[in-house]
Amino acid sequence: MNKMLNQSQKLNPKLWDKDIEQVPIRNGFGEGLLQAGEKNKNVVGLCADLTESTQMHLFKNKFSERFIELGVAEQNLASVASGMAAMGKIPFISSYAMFSPGRNWEQIRTTICYNNRHVVIAGSHAGVSVGPDGGTHQAVEDIAITRVIPRMTVISPCDYIEARKATIAAAELGGPVYIRLAREKTPVITTDETPFEVGKAQLCYGGVASVADVGIISTGALVYKALKVAEQLKSENISVKVLNISTIKPLDVEAIVNLAKTTGAIVTVEEHQISGGLGSAVAEVTTQGNPVPIEFVGVRDLFGQSGTPDELLEHYGMGESHIWASCKKVIGRK
Amino acid sequence: MRVLKNNMLNNLTDEKIKFLEEKANDIRISIIEMLVTAGSGHSAGPLGMADIFTAFYFHILRHDQKNPEWPERDRLVLSNGHICPVLYATMAHSGYFPVEELLTLRKFKSRLQGHPHRDYLPMLETSSGPLGSGLSQAVGMALADRMDNGVSGNKFFYCMMSDGELDSGQSWEAIMLAGKEKLGKLIAIVDRNNIQIDGYTENIMPLEPLSHKFESFNWHVEEIDGHNFAEIVSAVGRAQAVFDGPSVIIARTIPGKGVSFMERDYKWHGSPPGTEITGEPSKDEQAKIALHELRTLGGQIKSEHE
Numbered sequence: 001m002n003k004m005l006n007q008s009q010k011l012n013p014k015l016w017d018k019d020i021e022q023v024p025i026r027n028g029f030g031e032g033l034l035q036a037g038e039k040n041k042n043v044v045g046l047c048a049d050l051t052e053s054t055q056m057h058l059f060k061n062k063f064s065e066r067f068i069e070l071g072v073a074e075q076n077l078a079s080v081a082s083g084m085a086a087m088g089k090i091p092f093i094s095s096y097a098m099f100s101p102g103r104n105w106e107q108i109r110t111t112i113c114y115n116n117r118h119v120v121i122a123g124s125h126a127g128v129s130v131g132p133d134g135g136t137h138q139a140v141e142d143i144a145i146t147r148v149i150p151r152m153t154v155i156s157p158c159d160y161i162e163a164r165k166a167t168i169a170a171a172e173l174g175g176p177v178y179i180r181l182a183r184e185k186t187p188v189i190t191t192d193e194t195p196f197e198v199g200k201a202q203l204c205y206g207g208v209a210s211v212a213d214v215g216i217i218s219t220g221a222l223v224y225k226a227l228k229v230a231e232q233l234k235s236e237n238i239s240v241k242v243l244n245i246s247t248i249k250p251l252d253v254e255a256i257v258n259l260a261k262t263t264g265a266i267v268t269v270e271e272h273q274i275s276g277g278l279g280s281a282v283a284e285v286t287t288q289g290n291p292v293p294i295e296f297v298g299v300r301d302l303f304g305q306s307g308t309p310d311e312l313l314e315h316y317g318m319g320e321s322h323i324w325a326s327c328k329k330v331i332g333r334k
Numbered sequence: 335m336r337v338l339k340n341n342m343l344n345n346l347t348d349e350k351i352k353f354l355e356e357k358a359n360d361i362r363i364s365i366i367e368m369l370v371t372a373g374s375g376h377s378a379g380p381l382g383m384a385d386i387f388t389a390f391y392f393h394i395l396r397h398d399q400k401n402p403e404w405p406e407r408d409r410l411v412l413s414n415g416h417i418c419p420v421l422y423a424t425m426a427h428s429g430y431f432p433v434e435e436l437l438t439l440r441k442f443k444s445r446l447q448g449h450p451h452r453d454y455l456p457m458l459e460t461s462s463g464p465l466g467s468g469l470s471q472a473v474g475m476a477l478a479d480r481m482d483n484g485v486s487g488n489k490f491f492y493c494m495m496s497d498g499e500l501d502s503g504q505s506w507e508a509i510m511l512a513g514k515e516k517l518g519k520l521i522a523i524v525d526r527n528n529i530q531i532d533g534y535t536e537n538i539m540p541l542e543p544l545s546h547k548f549e550s551f552n553w554h555v556e557e558i559d560g561h562n563f564a565e566i567v568s569a570v571g572r573a574q575a576v577f578d579g580p581s582v583i584i585a586r587t588i589p590g591k592g593v594s595f596m597e598r599d600y601k602w603h604g605s606p607p608g609t610e611i612t613g614e615p616s617k618d619e620q621a622k623i624a625l626h627e628l629r630t631l632g633g634q635i636k637s638e639h640e
Contacts, residue, residue, distance in 0.1 A: 083474020
C-alpha cells in the first residue's frame with residue numbers, strides 16, 4: 001500500500017495495478033438512480049431517446065410507471081421535469097451533456113433554477129473521451145454553463161462508485177443539480193467505503209496538514225491520471241498533493257485554500273475548456289483566499305474530433321505528460 | 335375549503351355574466367392604471383385576455399385565495415409571462431392580495447415583477463417570461479398528477495399561451511408529448527389575437543390552419559370568441575368532458591380590447607399608455623382616453639369618476 005495515499009479516503013487497494021477495474025462513470029448513475037427510486041417513490045425518470053446510453057434503462061425496467069420517454073426533445077425534457085417537480089416529484093432527466101444542459105440551457109435556467117425546482121440533470125458523454133462520435137458529441141463547456149447559474153449544484157464524479165453515491169445524494173438535495181458523466185470505461189479509484197459528501201473535496205494523495213511542492217486539483221476521470229503523475233513525481237523526489245473536486249459547486253473553498261497554502265503552486269486538471277471550468281473556479285477562490293501560481297490542464301478553446309479517448313486526451317493536452325510538465329512549470333514559477 | 339366531490343362546471347346565469355363583465359372591466363381599468371404607474375409593460379395582450387382571466391378566477395378555477403397552496407387546487411400556468419398585468423390584476427380583484435398593491439408593478443422590490451417570478455410572489459404556479467416553456471410545465475404537472483391519482487383525478491391543468499409563442503419549437507414538443515400521453519386533464523388556452531411584437535402573426539410566421547395543427551397532434555380543439563363569457567365557460571366545460579386526450583381552446587381575442595386606439599394594433603403589444611406612437615393620441619392623453627372609455631364602457635354609461 002502506498003504511503004502517500006490518504007488512508008482516510010479508503011481508495012481502491014488495486015489503484016496502482018495495471019489491471020485496475022474499469023467501469024463507465026455513467027453506470028454509477030444508472031445504479032444510483034435505481035437505488036434512489038427504491039428509496040423514494042417520488043423519484044421519476046425522464047429521458048430524451050437515450051435511455052440505455054445514459055443508463056436510465058435500469059430505472060425504467062423496474063419502475064416503468066415512473067418513467068417518461070419524451071423523444072428527441074431536450075427543451076421539453078427540462079421544462080416537463082420542472083412541472084413534475086412543482087407537483088412534488090423528484091425528476092431525474094438524462095441525455096448527453098451536449099444536449100442537456102447544452103441545448104436546453106435557457107429552459108434549465110428559467111423553468112428549473114429560477115423556479116427553484118428540485119430537478120437532477122444527468123449529462124452523459126461529457127469530455128473528449130467520448131471518442132469516435134466526434135466533436136458535436138463531446139461536451140467540454142458543460143461545467144462552465146451550469147456552474148454560472150444561481151442555485152445550481154454541480155457534481156463531477158471521478159468514477160462509477162462516486163457517480164452512484166452522487167446520484168443517491170442528489171435525490172436528497174433541494175434545488176437543481178447537475179451531474180456530469182463520462183461514457184468511457186474509467187479506472188475505479190474509490191471504494192464503497194470512501195467518504196462522499198456533496199460540497200466536500202477529497203484529498204486523495206498527501207496528508208492534509210503536510211506541505212508539498214505542488215498541489216493537483218482535478219475532477220472526473222482525470223483524477224486517476226493526476227494520481228499517476230503524483231506517483232511519478234514522487235519517484236523524482238517532488239512531493240505532490242492531489243485533491244479530487246467531486247462537487248464543483250458549491251466549491252470546497254477551505255480545502256482549496258488549504259492546498260494553496262500548503263503547496264504554494266497548483267495545477268488544475270479537467271476534461272473541459274480551461275475557461276469557465278474547474279480551473280477558473282479554483283482561480284476565483286485562490287486569488288481571494290491565497291494567491292499562488294496556477295497552471296491549467298484542459299481544452300484550450302478548441303472543439304473535439306474523432307479518435308480514441310487516449311489519442312484525444314493526448315492531442316488536446318490532457319495526458320499524463322502534460323500534467324507532469326505543468327507541475328514542473330508551476331513549481332518553477334514559485 | 336372547497337368540497338371536492340362536486341367539481342362540475344356550472345353554466346352561467348345572466349346575473350353571473352353581468353357580474354363577470356363588470357369584473358373584467360374593473361380589471362381592465364386596473365391594468366391601465368398599473369401600466370401608467372409602471373411606465374413600461376405590455377398593453378394589448380392583458381386587455382385582450384381580461385375576459386378569459388375573469389372567467390377563470392371568478393367562475394372556472396377550483397382554488398382558494400386564502401390558501402393559495404391548497405394541494406387540490408386546479409393549476410393555472412401562465413406561459414406568456416409578459417401578459418402578467420392581467421394575471422396580477424385578476425388575482426388581486428379575486429382576493430389573493432390587495433388591489434392597491436397592483437400599482438407596485440415593475441418597481442424595485444415589488445412582488446409584481448415585470449415578468450412573473452415565484453421568488454417574489456410564491457402563490458404563482460410558475461415563473462415565466464421566455465416564451466414556449468409554459469405548456470411543457472403544465473404537461474409535467476398533469477403527468478405527475480396522473481402518476482399519483484390516475485386518469486380520474488380531480489384537478490385540471492390549464493395553460494394560458496399566446497399565439498406568437500407557437501413559433502417556438504418547444505411548444506410543439508409539449509403538444510406532441512401531451513397527445514402521446516393522452517392527458518385528458520390538460521387544457522390549453524391560446525390567446526389568438528393575431529399580433530406579436532414585430533407585427534401580425536400571419537406575416538411574421540403563419541400559424542394557420544392552427545386548429546388543424548392541433549388536431550393532427552391528437553388534441554381536441556375548441557374555437558371561441560374570447561370575449562363571450564358563455565362561450566368561454568361552455569368551451570372549458572366541453573374540454574373538461576374530453577377524457578382521453580388534451581384539449582386546446584383557441585380563443586379569438588381583440589388585442590387592446592376596450593381601448594379604441596389600441597384595439598387590433600400590434601404597435602400596442604409591448605408598449606404602455608404614454609408612448610409616442612405615430613397616428614395615436616398624444617402620449618399625455620392616452621391614459622385619460624383609455625380610462626374614460628373603460629369607465630364609460632365605450633360611452634354607453636356615464637363614468638361616476640368624472
